[in-house]
Amino acid sequence: MAIAKKPAKKAKPANKRTIARRSIPKPASSRSPRRADPVVTEIVRNSVVAIAEEMKTNLLRTAYSMVIYEAQDFTVGLFGANGDIISIGIGLPNFIRGISDTIKAMLVHYGPDAERGGTNIGMRPGDVLITNDAYLTGSHLNHITLVVPIFDGKRLIAFSACMAHWADIGGALNIVTRDIYSEGLQVPILKIYDAGKLNVDLLSIIKMNVRIPDRAIGDLHAQMAAVRTGAKRFSELAGRYGTQAVLNGIAAIMDHSEALARKQVRSIPDGIYEAESFMDDDGVDSGKRIRIRVKITVKGDGMTIDLSDVDAQVKGFFNSGEAAGRGCCQVAFKCLTSALEKPVNEGSFRPLKIILPLGKVVSAVKPAAMRRWMTYPMTVVDTIFKALAPAIPQRVIAGHHADLMSALINGNHPEDGKLYILYGGLIGGGWGARYGMDGSSATICINDGDTHNSPLEQVEAKYPVVVDRYGLREDSPGAGKWQGGLGTEKVVRATHEFMFNAQVERVYCRPWGLFGGHPGAGNQVGVQIKAEPEIKFPSGKVLGRLLKPGEAYILRSGGGGGYGIPLERPIDKIEDDLREGYITRQRAEGCYGVIFDAKTGAIDRAATEARRAKLLASGMPMQRNDIEDAADVKNTEDATEAEGRFLTRGQLFPMRCC
Amino acid sequence: MSEGICRQAENNENACEPAILRRLRQDQTGDFSYMTSKAPSFRVAADVGGTFTDVVTFDEASGKTFYGKTLTTPHKLVDGIVTGVLKADTVIRDTRLFLHGTTIAINTILERSGARTALLTTEGFRDIYEIGRVNRPQAYNLFFKKHQPLIRRSLRFEVNERINARGEVIKALDEAQLIALAAQLRELKIEAVAILFFHSYMNPDHELRAKQLIEQHCPDMFVSASHELSKEYREFERTSTVAANAYIGPRIKTYLGEIQDRFVAEKFNGSFFVVQSNGGLFDVARAQRECIRMLESGPAAGVIGAKALCDRLGLRNAIAFDMGGTTAKAGVVLDGEVMMAGNIMVGGYDEGLPIQIPLIDTQEVGTGGGSIARIEEGGGLRVGPQSAGAAPGPVCYDLGGEQPTVTDANLILGRLSADNFLGGEMKLNVDKATRALRDNIAKPMGISLTEAADGIIRIAATTMSHVVTRVTTERGLDAGDFAMVAYGGAGPLHACIVARELRIPKVIIPPSPGHFSAFGMLMADLRWDLVRTWFKHVDQIEFGEIDRIYSDMEVEGTRLLKRDVRDRKRIVCTRAADMRYVGQEHPVTVELPVALFKKKDRAGLKKHFDDVHMLRYGFNAPKEPAEIVSLHSSVVGTLDKPAARPMSKAIKPARPAMKRKVFFGEPAGYVITPVYARTELAPGQKIRGPALVEEYASTTVVFPKDVLEVSRFGDLVITIARS
Helix, strand or coil: CCCCCCCCCCCCCHHHHCCCCCCCCHHHHHHCCCCCHHHHHHHHHHHHHHHHHHHHHHHHHHCCHHHHCCCEEEEEEEECCCCCEECCCCHEEEEEEHHHHHHHHCCCCHCCCEEEHCCCCCCCCEEEEEEEHHHHCCCCCCCCEEEEEEECCCCEEEEEEEEEECCCCCCCCCCCCCCHHCCCCCCCCCCEECCCEHHHHHHHHHHHHHHCHHHHHHHHHHHHHHHHHHHHHHHHHHHCCCCCHHHHHHHHHHHHHHHHHHHHHCCCCCEEEEEEEEEEECCCCCCCCCEEEEEEEEEECCCEEEECCCCCCCCCCCCCCCCHHHHHHHHHHHHHHHCCCCHHHHHHHHHEEEECCCCCCCCCCCCCCCCCCCHHHHHHHHHHHHHCCCCCCCCCCCCCCCCCCCCCEEEEEECCCCEEEEECCCCCCCCCCCCCECEEEEEEEEEEECCCCCCCHHHHHHHCEEEEEEEEEECCCCCCCCCCCCCCCEEEECCCEEEEEECCCCCCEEEEEEEECCCCCCCEEEECCCCCCCEECCCEEEEEEEECCCCCEEEEEEECCCCCCCCHCCCHHHHHHHHHHHCCCHHHHHHHHEECCCCCCEEEEHHHHHCCCHHHCCCCCCEEEEEEEHHHHHHCHHHHHHHHHHHCCCCCCCCEEE | CCCCCCCCCCCCCCCCCCCCHHHHCCCCCCCCCCCCCCCCCCCEEEECCCCCEEEEEECCEEEEEEEEEEECCCCCHHHHHHHHHHHHCCCHHHHHEEEEEEHHHHHHHHCCCCEEEEEEECCCCCCCCHHHHCCCCCCCCCCCCEEEEECHHHHHEEEECEEEECEEEECHHHHHHHHHHHHHHHHHHCCCCEEEECCCCCCCCCHHHHHHHHHHCCCCCEEEEEHHCCCCHHHHHHHHHHHHHHHHHHHHHHHHHHHHHHHHHHCCCCCEEEECCCCEEEEHHHCCCCCCHHHHHHHHHHHHHHHHHHHCCCCCEEEEEEEECCCEEEEECCCCCEECCCCCCCCCCCCCCCECCCCEECCCCCCCEEEEEEEEECCCEEEEEEECCCCCCHHHCCCCCCCCCCCHHHHHCCCCCCCHHHHHHCCHHHHHHHHHHHHHHHHHCCCCCHHHHHHHHHHHHHHHHHHHHHHHHHHHCHHHCEEECCCCHHHHHHHHHHHHHHHCCCEEECCCHHHHHHHHHHHHEEEEEEEEEEEEEEHHHHHHHHHHHHHHHHHHHHHHHHHHCCCCEEEEEEEEEEEEEEEECCEEEEEEEEHHHHCCCCCHHHHHHHHHHHHHHHHCCCCEEEEEEEEEEEEEEEECCCCCCCCCCCCCCCCEEEEEEECCCCCCCEEEEEEEEEHHHCCCCCCCCEEEEECEEEEEEEEECCEECCCCCEEEECCCCCC
């Protein structure tokens, strides 16, 4: 019998175990020297994936919050006795660390024994642990995490856990929060069930502190069912094949994932790679850019991502915790090294070392405001891709719109006068182009995976709104040999007054292109009051704006960055894009160097090719002024004027893309 | 539907046609000249798959069943059907009832070979179809792809009109614009038109009028409106459904017309029905308009067959397990009824197109006889989802396949016979299979050939057991409470392993498991499932109103059946509702006894829902308010079924035709195992495992200690020993 091959010796032992900051000694089981049966290993692999899937189905079918059942803002999975990830269901990529780090903290919290590697750690069969400590999960207080320890007899063998976003957790609405205390109820690590007995006091506290207690308790039930299902299935698996055989299988899966990831890292040329980008502002200090700087060192089969030069935590609510900061490094790493490997497990991350001092905007400490935790890490992920672009040009992706594009609506429902909270966005946006492939249009940002938008017919049936348009944003993609994806536009009209909030980022700092590809359009937020011109919000942040019947809000997501020099895009593709209305004639002329036949209106291929050749030979001028988007392009009266502005080679496209 | 070999779409040309297929093709030059002159007494079911056309016929006069299997003829599918009928010793003129299931609908979508189609939709929303739900299931894959709409953007047109969520017109339909659009559609040489307007499930007037206008101005176009297919909310899913219907419409209309013409030429004078995805039949005229309903006709018919089998054996709960060359599927019969679902993703979850129609809830996994075993980078052993399909097929078919498959592993373990495959029509190459498995798996992993073969099958079996848990445990059901009806070419080979994995106590292998979907068609009834979105809190229900909506649906369903079922007593209506706790999104479907409505029993309604929620999800909230999301009405017109006739009992114990060495896992190792010919078995005979039962297109594997008994109807009923 053979075992997954051990990876080759690494250059530095320091690279080996890098992830768990809090040092929990590993129980003997998690890295057993015993050899795993390859057949059982494969059975365990398929089973832990299936268990996480079942937990996911269970939760989303019974949840009460639209954020859970449609947006699928939750993460479920199985974790080792030391908190390491065994299998996470597809959920929020950026929450990849959140549960694992929380379980590790729970192990410390409940276990004087834990330090000595013991298994009697103050957790008992029948326990369900709970917390929403934002600095542990790395996210916001809406994320309630439930954890069930799984025992074989008295031996702790694994955890089944689930984090889900509750629609409301109390705290102030309609403002930019500036500390954690204004964001709602904080639940420290506690037991909601202690050896099977419900903690009714805690339940009462929760009910008293949230705005819609029925929903919250409903979601809690749904989560409870999901984690218990996971625990039950894992116990069944251990019962069927033997606990040790299953744990050996899990160890082999992790070793296997590690070996795969190391092999991929080895294929990246050694070197130090750096990049930076900027966030628009934190919603408090208007216009003050926040720097995201990453430094990546690749050596042999190990990689180090250093976030020391990311700006410090901010006043507004865009901070996230260390678990999120580390999580986004791991997300980027997984995308580049083992994108399709299932289950998502700790082994994949072993070759990655992360340097992240506390107090940064993605490793914030108390009492930083965390409500919009999800936004900045996405740009960190994109910046990592940007840094590595010179090393692995065919495996990275140009910048994407990098924002959830959510609008938070609240008001009193005309039917019953009760408060409702609607997440009226998640419109998807443009993704960056890739080597050999245009970017994807209207797709959810990298923070989220299987997140769905809400059916408009459902939203109109449930809430006092009418949607006027939900469509693709023409001319939003960054031009390139491979073009970015299109952003979307959604126009929502109130039929009864409500409060409108949007906290959209990357309006100013647009999704960048790679290798001569142009940036995509930035995200936008606007409000339409009667027949007046649309009011645009340059910062993308709108808090507590009252919309009256007939008034509308407008969300526009950015386009993806382009990849490669636009003049090299095949004319056939440009012709397709024109016919399908993805780009306008101005764009074709201005960015792609196309010349149209004045009589027929069709592309004059010969003239176009001649012009493109000439422009390519000339080295192309660098653009001086940024032009915001299609609307401005259309105002440019003649194409020759546009020429100097758009036909650039520049990765350094000198404007507000970063 | 699912054959040991494969049901994947075949290439059009047969340039590199496998030998076995060539041999089968030769059979098609049948003699059409002889005719009989009896009164039509045959019921004929034809299941056209990508590779094979299966025909089962039943003679009501004699009570006999006949089987025919022939190669599918992609250029003219009707030829294969006619040949198949002949091979089943049946004459078309003697046919009273022709029942048909086909993969043409799903293949037309997957192959993108449908009509030039345009979409008309509400102003502001032509991109809904392309935007979809914006989700990204392959969360870490930077090279992911979204679904590809069947209708490109330049052929999606917006129409000035708007209806709100209450069904009120807030902007009238701009008829002048529509008429202008019609001219444009003609100019663009559009063949089919799909219409989706917002909230048409509440008020279909605009869709109806638009359809009428387009049909009037473009008489040659196939026109389909979303509310005809789905009266549920969700604009993207409804768009995708109506677009798919229009896209496949012209091709299917022609195809069904061809069959009709050919049959008429053969002096057929009976009724022609097509199987819908909900397992019910509908008449061919309707099938030509609502083509999308036949999307999953094959798998649905298999589950209907399983239900019929349960009925005759007196079973209430069963899992229908269908394993073919490329996939394994599972469906559920719960308390005598087939479990239903409301939508399906054609082309898989990650990139597929949703179709929102009532259908039998089947789950599928890419594991079949042709699934390829390989060693992953880093040393893991994986099985599937890559498949060798029908060409080149498993290594042992000797048709060019080089990678070892599940079928090869079965051969090496002695479970398949090299000489008896497909009734001996195809010899299997053991040496090649052995070499492939040894070189690709056993040697690199440092394990024995047997360990490798056994490992492959165990891995395949657990993967397939997960597809069963997806229709059982994920719905709050315990697979151990069910019997398993296994069919498809590869089903009987693996059923006992999968059953043991799930603690399923009993496995049933019907006669001719390779023809089971066609058999299921014979057992189907006429059926309409109607659904209306209707949001209402339980405590606000007006029983008069709810009764009126159900009655409307029942009247509509009855009207649809009346032509074919004249006896009103044969029409059975059942009611159900999608319900949820106020605040939840995903509802569960709750069957509602008519008595509840008579008694106006709100509390009973709520309690029904609480109970189902507890069963399905392990918790409920009796104190919390619940609401109805939509109302379901099933209208079934029962047809006379071929009555299963008990076979005569065996006089002697079963005798094996031969013996051979078969591996059944450690510690037993290879065991000299008796091999029985299924044709020789008779009711009442009991066989103690280990044993094999061979028949034309499949082999049943009975493990040591398991006990097989032949039922009165010839089914193999295997009791799985408790481990």
